[in-house]
Amino acid sequence: VKNKNWWKEAIVYQVYPRSFKDSNGDGIGDLKGITQKLDYIKSLGVDIIWLNPVFESPNDDNGYDISNYFDIMSDFGTMADFDELLLEIHEREMKLVLDLVVNHTSDEHHWFKEARKSRENPYYDYYLWWPAERGVPPERKSYFDEKGNAWMYNETTDSYYLHYFSRKQPDLNWENDDMREEIYTMMKFWFDKGIDGFRMDSISLISKDNTFPVIDRRKFHDIFDYYAKGPSLHRHLHEMNRKVLSLYDVMSVGEGSAVKVKDIGNFVEPARQELDMLYLFEASQIRNECKADSPESGIEYSLITLKKMFAECDKAVGEGWPTIYLGNHDQPRMVTRFGNDAPEFHALSSKMLTTFLLTMRGTPYWYAGDEIGMSNIKFDHIEDYNDIDTRNHYYGIKSTGGDTAKYLELQKQIARDNARTPFQWDASEKAGFTTGKPWLKINKNHLSLNVESEEKDKNSILSYFKKMVLFRKAHKCLIYGDFRLVDTKNERVFGYTRISENEKYLIALNFSKLPATFYADIYLNNAEVQLFNYETAPDVKGKEIGLRPYEAAIWKI
Numbered sequence: 280v281k282n283k284n285w286w287k288e289a290i291v292y293q294v295y296p297r298s299f300k301d302s303n304g305d306g307i308g309d310l311k312g313i314t315q316k317l318d319y320i321k322s323l324g325v326d327i328i329w330l331n332p333v334f335e336s337p338n339d340d341n342g343y344d345i346s347n348y349f350d351i352m353s354d355f356g357t358m359a360d361f362d363e364l365l366l367e368i369h370e371r372e373m374k375l376v377l378d379l380v381v382n383h384t385s386d387e388h389h390w391f392k393e394a395r396k397s398r399e400n401p402y403y404d405y406y407l408w409w410p411a412e413r414g415v416p417p418e419r420k421s422y423f424d425e426k427g428n429a430w431m432y433n434e435t436t437d438s439y440y441l442h443y444f445s446r447k448q449p450d451l452n453w454e455n456d457d458m459r460e461e462i463y464t465m466m467k468f469w470f471d472k473g474i475d476g477f478r479m480d481s482i483s484l485i486s487k488d489n490t491f492p493v494i495d496r497r498k499f500h501d502i503f504d505y506y507a508k509g510p511s512l513h514r515h516l517h518e519m520n521r522k523v524l525s526l527y528d529v530m531s532v533g534e535g536s537a538v539k540v541k542d543i544g545n546f547v548e549p550a551r552q553e554l555d556m557l558y559l560f561e562a563s564q565i566r567n568e569c570k571a572d573s574p575e576s577g578i579e580y581s582l583i584t585l586k587k588m589f590a591e592c593d594k595a596v597g598e599g600w601p602t603i604y605l606g607n608h609d610q611p612r613m614v615t616r617f618g619n620d621a622p623e624f625h626a627l628s629s630k631m632l633t634t635f636l637l638t639m640r641g642t643p644y645w646y647a648g649d650e651i652g653m654s655n656i657k658f659d660h661i662e663d664y665n666d667i668d669t670r671n672h673y674y675g676i677k678s679t680g681g682d683t684a685k686y687l688e689l690q691k692q693i694a695r696d697n698a699r700t701p702f703q704w705d706a707s708e709k710a711g712f713t714t715g716k717p718w719l720k721i722n723k724n725h726l727s728l729n730v731e732s733e734e735k736d737k738n739s740i741l742s743y744f745k746k747m748v749l750f751r752k753a754h755k756c757l758i759y760g761d762f763r764l765v766d767t768k769n770e771r772v773f774g775y776t777r778i779s780e781n782e783k784y785l786i787a788l789n790f791s792k793l794p795a796t797f798y799a800d801i802y803l804n805n806a807e808v809q810l811f812n813y814e815t816a817p818d819v820k821g822k823e824i825g826l827r828p829y830e831a832a833i834w835k836i
């Protein structure tokens with residue numbers, strides 16, 4: 280069945296359902312709301328819609344804690360609403376990808392409700408336990424828990440269950456054959472309904488060594504690196520591919536939590552028959568951890584390291600296929616993080632980043648709202664946050680007498696809720712998102728950054744995005760052509776060529792708030808500038824290109 284590579288030429292548009300469009304005034308985005316806005320999504324020129332989890336959930340982690348895989352979260356609507364949405368997406372010749380969350384379930388899933396009753400319960404073995412008679416369980420950390428401990432004591436079974444995420448997200452035992460079969464049946468249920476693929480949450484973490492050895496912290500400085508090294512990980516992914524994915528014309532993209540660049544090929548090399556694509560957290564880590572090459576440039580991270588990382592990922596996929604993204608529901612807004620959201624640079628740097636995402640080799644994963652330039656909301660108070668990640672860490676710091684003010688300041692840059700504020704449809708009080716009280720505050724910049732006004736302005740961030748999408752689609756070279764860095768050592772400019780048999784493009788992007796000079800490896804006298812984000816094209820002298828702050832341009836050579 281699987282013969283097409285439609286997902287290679289596609290642009291994925293990620294919708295966070297809670298924040299996209301509220302159809303009934305309860306302040307929460309929903310499926311009917313998304314259906315109402317499909318013409319907008321279609322107008323962008325994107326091909327695939329990826330929805331964050333829409334399944335029944337008590338929402339401890341906004342849907343990433345599923346209590347029933349076969350039904351829709353009541354906040355979001357009904358199965359009938361889902362069927363309608365899927366139909367309407369297909370009518371518009373787009374595709375739908377859902378989130379598959381199978382590293383863990385909710386503690387309110389009936390499997391876990393049974394499991395925790397007794398050690399003899401058939402579902403006990405669907406989860407991972409440490410019997411209390413063996414003493415204190417070996418160190419395992421949790422991403423979300425305020426105490427940082429991934430073990431939670433359960434009285435009735437006198438044992439601890441493992442939860443890499445919150446206490447309400449117990450990890451599944453992938454060594455249990457029945458459990459795996461139930462997951463595969465569930466996947467088929469959705470594929471048989473006609474969905475076009477899955478984005479697989481935390482998929483790199485599903486395999487554990489169930490003997491729970493003490494982790495050698497000299498080898499795994501960051502304990503989370505150990506989590507992506509489960510002994511049966513690739514066996515499970517291969518089995519899932521053979522038993523489910525290969526039977527349908529669908530795409531799969533894994534979230535590669537803690538996966539290292541050199542290991543990508545092990546997931547996506549076609550010969551291995553595991554996943555089609557995988558995305559890593561490298562870019563966001565570089566942004567958080569690397570000192571700038573030239574701090575005065577306004578780039579707060581090493582652009583050289585970022586460039587190398589993208590080049591390495593491009594190679595590491597081997598015969599597989601890369602993914603390209605700069606933001607999602609777990610990351611702050613891309614313009615704040617990788618560009619500059621100060622008024623004078625907001626639009627320019629948004630457009631520059633758009634140029635980047637849509638001229639790279641690989642499938643771009645576009646996060647809804649970036650096309651209108653949505654930026655971090657930068658909350659001042661912990662009460663404004665909804666996210667369990669931010670709140671639990673805050674209260675953890677508070678309980679140990681840590682510096683909560685410093686923590687809050689940092690969250691303005693990195694907190695996940697920055698990317699989860701309601702979508703900005705228009706300049707009205709509730710931004711056209713809801714008629715009620717929005718579940719999360721709306722960014723005040725919706726007065727100028729919104730769909731309605733940007734659709735009317737041919738120079739808007741939105742208009743530039745649409746133009747770039749058309750440009751990518753019109754030139755296969757931008758999808759399949761070889762990727763090569765140019766002027767690699769340039770601290771301010773990300774430059775590269777895309778080369779196919781009969782086409783060649785040069786792309787130069789100034790990531791800095793200062794002017795920069797880019798050294799192309801070829802004379803550009805006969806090159807034809809194709810697209811740029813200022814009113815005029817950049818200044819070219821022989822092999823040198825002078826770039827204004829956040830200037831972006833594409834040449835055909």
Ligand code: TEU
Nearest residue numbers: 340343380422444480481536609668695
């Ligand atoms: O994220 C997995 C993950 O590895 C987390 O570390 C993630 O980076 C987190 O946002 C840290 O702040 C996935 C989902 O994308 C995320 O939204 C979920 O909360 C998480 O799994 C649990 O399902």
Ligand code: CA
Nearest residue numbers: 301303307309
């Ligand atoms: Ca609603």
